[in-house]
Structure formats: structure tokens, C-alpha cells
Amino acid sequence: MQLDRINRKILSILQQEARITNQQLAERVGLSPSSCLNRVRKLEQQGLIGPYLGILNLPALCRSVTVIATVSLKDQSTDAFRAFQQQAEQIPEVVECYTVSGMFDMFLRVVAPDMARYNEINDRLLDVIPGMVNISSHVVLTEGKPFRGYPLDALLDH
Amino acid sequence: MQLDRINRKILSILQQEARITNQQLAERVGLSPSSCLNRVRKLEQQGLIGPYLGILNLPALCRSVTVIATVSLKDQSTDAFRAFQQQAEQIPEVVECYTVSGMFDMFLRVVAPDMARYNEINDRLLDVIPGMVNISSHVVLTEGKPFRGYPLDALLDH
DNA sequence: AAGCAAAACAGAATAATATTCTAGCCTCTC
DNA sequence: GAGAGGCTAGAATATTATTCTGTTTTGCTT
Numbered sequence: 342m343q344l345d346r347i348n349r350k351i352l353s354i355l356q357q358e359a360r361i362t363n364q365q366l367a368e369r370v371g372l373s374p375s376s377c378l379n380r381v382r383k384l385e386q387q388g389l390i391g392p393y394l395g396i397l398n399l400p401a402l403c404r405s406v407t408v409i410a411t412v413s414l415k416d417q418s419t420d421a422f423r424a425f426q427q428q429a430e431q432i433p434e435v436v437e438c439y440t441v442s443g444m445f446d447m448f449l450r451v452v453a454p455d456m457a458r459y460n461e462i463n464d465r466l467l468d469v470i471p472g473m474v475n476i477s478s479h480v481v482l483t484e485g486k487p488f489r490g491y492p493l494d495a496l497l498d499h
Numbered sequence: 500m501q502l503d504r505i506n507r508k509i510l511s512i513l514q515q516e517a518r519i520t521n522q523q524l525a526e527r528v529g530l531s532p533s534s535c536l537n538r539v540r541k542l543e544q545q546g547l548i549g550p551y552l553g554i555l556n557l558p559a560l561c562r563s564v565t566v567i568a569t570v571s572l573k574d575q576s577t578d579a580f581r582a583f584q585q586q587a588e589q590i591p592e593v594v595e596c597y598t599v600s601g602m603f604d605m606f607l608r609v610v611a612p613d614m615a616r617y618n619e620i621n622d623r624l625l626d627v628i629p630g631m632v633n634i635s636s637h638v639v640l641t642e643g644k645p646f647r648g649y650p651l652d653a654l655l656d657h
Numbered sequence: 658a659a660g661c662a663a664a665a666c667a668g669a670a671t672a673a674t675a676t677t678c679t680a681g682c683c684t685c686t687c
Numbered sequence: 688g689a690g691a692g693g694c695t696a697g698a699a700t701a702t703t704a705t706t707c708t709g710t711t712t713t714g715c716t717t
Contacts, residue, residue, distance in 0.1 A: 344560070352555060359517045359551035362704095364674060373696045378675070380694095389556050393517035394648060395548045397510060402502070402547055403654050409599055409606050411569075426643050433650035441567055441637035448567050448606075448637070452649055454657040479599035479606070485584050488646070490552060491610055492591035496561050499612040520675095522703060531667045536704070538665095 347372065349497060351380055352390055356490040359393040396487070405452055407481040408459055412447035412466075415473045422446070428469045434462055505530065507655060509538055510548055514648040517551040554645070563610055565639040566617055570605035570624075573631045580604070586627045592620055 344352075350370045354361060367377035384390050399405050412429075414421055422440075429435050429449060437450035453459040459478070467474050502510075508528045512519060525535035542548050557563050570587075572579055580598075587593050587607060595608035611617040617636070625632050 352553075352560075355553040356555055357550065357552065359553040362674065363676095374675075375677080375697075376695055387559070389559055390553045391556075392515065392647070393551060393553050394515065394646075395510075395513040395517040395551050397514055397649055397651070398547050398549075399649060399654075401545070402510075402651075403657070405649075405654055407597075409597060430644040433653050435644065436649060437646045438642075438644035439565075439567060439639050440641040440643055441639050443637035444635055445637060447643075450646070452654070454654050458653075477602055479601035479603060481597050481599050483598040484596075485598055485605075486588040486593065486596035488552075488595045488608070489550070491555055491557060491563075491594060493555070493560075495591050495616075496557075496563055496610070496612050499561070520703060521705095530665095532704075533668080533706080534666050 344497065348380060348384065349493065351377070351384065353490075353493050355381070355390055356493065359395075399452070403454070405454055406456055406459055407484070408451045408453070409479045409481060410449040410451060410463075410466075411445040411477045411479075412449060413444075413475040414446050414470070415475070416470065417446065421470050421473065425466070425469050425474065429466060432462060432465070434458070502655065506538060506542065507651065509535070509542065511648075511651050513539070513548055514651065517553075557610070561612070563612055564614055564617055565642070566607075566609045566611070567637045567639060568607040568609060568621075568624075569603040569635045569637075570607060571602075571633040571635075572604050572628070573633065574628065575604065579628050579631060583624070583627050583632065587624060590620060590623070592616070 347370050351366065354366060354369060363378050363381065364374050366381070367374040370377060372380070399407075412425070414425060426438065426440065426447070429447070430438050432451075434451050434453045435449050436452050437448075439448045440446065441448060451459060451462060453462060463476060463478060466476060505528050509524065512524060512527060521536050521539065522532050524539070525532040528535060530538070557565075570583070572583060584596065584598065584605070587605070588596050590609075592609050592611045593607050594610050595606075597606045598604065599606060609617060609620060611620060621634060621636060624634060
């Protein structure tokens with residue numbers, strides 16, 4: 342099965358409205374419910390979409406602090422790298438972790454209840470490879486544009 | 500209505516399995532379907548959860564480049580700031596934007612079909628306030644830990 | 658502690674939706 | 688142009704969502 346216009350539309354809609362009913366989805370893409378469901382199932386089985394997340398309104402739920410941390414490793418050996426990454430990723434408050442090229446080695450997004458707790462996490466990360474890790478912390482002031490999906494059209498029309 | 504144990508559980512489950520049926524959800528939190536639905540509705544009305552997103556498997560869908568960009572503004576006046584942020588956020592490929600304190604002013608996550616397209620975006624951003632913007636680009640090599648929800652327990656047990 | 662009101666609950670009835678199955682259509686290939 | 692595969696719509700069935708009702712629980716007041 343190819344990524345024809347209908348499948349694109351399905352992915353595009355499901356990406357932003359994950360809890361839409363199959364009937365509504367079918368109507369919006371111009372298919373019968375059964376055909377639509379077939380496609381959705383296949384897209385899921387192929388691993389093209391999923392999991393489905395509900396975005397929590399964190400500020401409304403509790404006080405919290407979000408920090409974006411840049412990480413540089415003085416020892417850039419694979420082992421040191423893996424060790425740090427593994428430790429970082431298993432911390433629940435580290436909600437996101439990217440390995441990058443360029444000035445830094447890694448970007449982390451950390452969500453903690455307060456600064457005290459963030460400091461603990463920071464210290465814990467520094468201790469993974471003592472003296473070899475450089476972390477720069479940036480407290481998030483405003484989430485100007487929260488993630489709401491990928492620019493599917495821009496990516497696929499290519 | 501308070502955020503009692505059941506509501507926490509609902510949010511926690513819905514956060515990670517947005518397409519779960521109400522019946523399954525009800526069973527897992529130990530409520531009848533009707534009561535469970537009532538709670539979910541209220542949580543949504545209060546804006547505590549939503550929207551619901553389907554995560555696309557971008558590598559499986561198409562070739563793409565993800566870049567994390569740090570932004571520094573030489574002119575940190577509110578106007579310059581707003582101008583840049585506004586421009587950045589309306590670019591579809593800029594999927595995420597944070598304003599931060601610290602060494603930088605802003606973090607962007609940009610997803611483009613290729614480097615050529617990313618360069619165009621980069622240039623466009625530099626031109627918003629010519630000569631006053633410093634952008635450092637970091638190509639994402641691996642998405643070590645993709646975002647899958649907030650550490651609700653760690654945040655609420657506080 | 659008794660009484661009241663509001664909120665939350667379960668269960669039944671109904672409406673809507675999901676799912677499966679069948680058969681028809683289109684397209685591609687040989 | 689015959690056959691296979693893929694896709695479709697529609698009907699039948701199973702599951703789920705939704706509404707409604709009466710009851711229980713909770714929390715507060717007295």
C-alpha cells in the first residue's frame with residue numbers, strides 16, 4: 342500500500358486528533374467506515390503512526406519547572422556517551438533526549454516539580470562521569486509553540 | 500472535583516494511551532463506564548488534558564532532518580523578541596519553540612525534508628532582524644528518548 | 658451525631674460506533 | 688481477456704458510548 346492522498350489525510354488528521362471516531366475520520370477522508378478502518382489498521386501495523394498521546398496541561402495541573410539542558414562530554418568515547426545517555430534516559434523527569442552534532446553532544450528536556458529537584462537531577466547527571474560532563478541549564482520561560490505534530494505536507498511533497 | 504487517585508490514574512493512562520476505549524479505561528481505574536466517562540469529560544472541560552496526538556514514525560514515512568537550534572538575540576528588546584518569535588512560530592517546519600533564560604534566548608526544533616530546506620528556514624530566521632540574530636544549529640543524530648508524557652507521579656507527589 | 662445538599666456512583670436503556678464478513682469493482686500482469 | 692490481488696461499499700453483528708435514573712457516598716452544618 343502506498344502513501345496516497347487518502348492515507349496522508351488519515352495520518353494528518355490522526356496526528357492532531359487522535360481520539361476522533363473512525364466514522365468521522367471516514368467521512369472526512371471520503372471513505373466508508375470499513376475501508377477507513379482497514380487503512381488505519383494497516384498504517385498502525387506498519388508502524389507509521391502511534392503511540393497516541395494525551396497532552397497534559399501541566400501549568401493547570403501543578404507547579405513545575407521545565408529546563409532545557411545542553412550537554413557536552415569531554416570524553417567523547419562511545420562508552421562514556423552510552424553511559425551518560427542511558428543514565429539520563431532512565432530518569433523519569435528527563436522527558437526528552439536528543440543526540441546531536443555541533444557545539445553540543447546532547448539536548449535534554451527535563452520537567453521537575455521545582456528547582457530543588459532539578460538540581461538533584463543535574464547533580465546526578467554530572468556524577469555519571471565525574472569531571473567529564475558539562476551541562477548548561479536553561480529554564481523555560483514560555484512554551485511559545487508546543488509540539489502538535491509534524492509538517493507532513495512539507496515533508497511529503499518532496 | 501479534586502485530583503484524587505482515580506483522576507490521576509485516568510490522566511496517566513490517557514496521557515500514554517489516548518485511544519483507549521472508555522470501557523477499558525473504566526475497568527483499569529476501577530469505575531463503571533458511566534462514572535469514568537463523567538470524569539474524563541470534566542477533566543477535558545477543565546482543560547487538564549488534550550489535545551490528543553498520534554505520533555508519526557517520521558523515519559519510516561520519509562527522509563527528514565531534525566535540527567535543534569539555539570537562538571540569541573543581540574537586541575533583547577521586547578519588540579525584537581516578539582518579532583522573531585512570531586516569525587519562527589508561523590513556520591510549519593518549526594515544530595517547537597521555547598523561550599528560555601540563560602545563555603540563549605530561545606530553543607527551536609525544526610523538522611525539514613532535507614538540509615537545503617533547513618538552510619532556507621535558517622536564512623529566513625536570520626533575516627527577521629538582520630544582523631541581530633545568532634542561530635546555532637544542531638543536527639539531531641538520534642532521538643534517544645522521544646517525548647511520551649510527563650512524569651505525573653513525580654510532579655504530583657509533592 | 659443527625660440531617661441536609663451536593664457530588665459521585667452503578668446499572669439499565671438507548672444511541673452510536675467499531676468490527677467483521679461478503680461480494681463487487683478496478684487494475685495489473687501474464 | 689482471464690485471473691490474482693488490492694481496495695471498496697454495504698450489511699450484519701459485536702462492542703462501545705452516552706444518557707438517564709435512582710441510590711449511595713461525601714462533606715458540611717447544626
